[in-house]
Amino acid sequence: MTTVMPQSELTRKAIKWICESMEKSGEAPLNKMIEQAAARFNLSPLDVEFLQRFFREQGKG
Template sequence: MTTIMPQNELTRKAIAWICEKQQDGQDGELNALIQEAAARFNLSPKDVEFLQRFYKDKQD
């Protein structure tokens, strides 16, 4: 049986996954990680924009 998760939970999981990849030293290009997370967690374009803003603000 498949469990349906609220969209914001998927975004949180994507952030955690990206952070994990960065800590493992697999941080390549951040945009590539965001795109991979979008595919892996089935994020909407709006969620991808949120992730891009989140990491841009985090770097500033």
């Protein structure tokens, strides 16, 4: 039986997965990682935009 998760929880899991994957793979392209996370966690286009903004802001800081 599948568990229904709030969308914000899926976004948090996607961020964690992307960060862990980037640590393991080194210089993987961020856009590629976001695309993979979107498919893996069934994210909406708005969630994908949020991830792109989130990681862009992290890069500036």
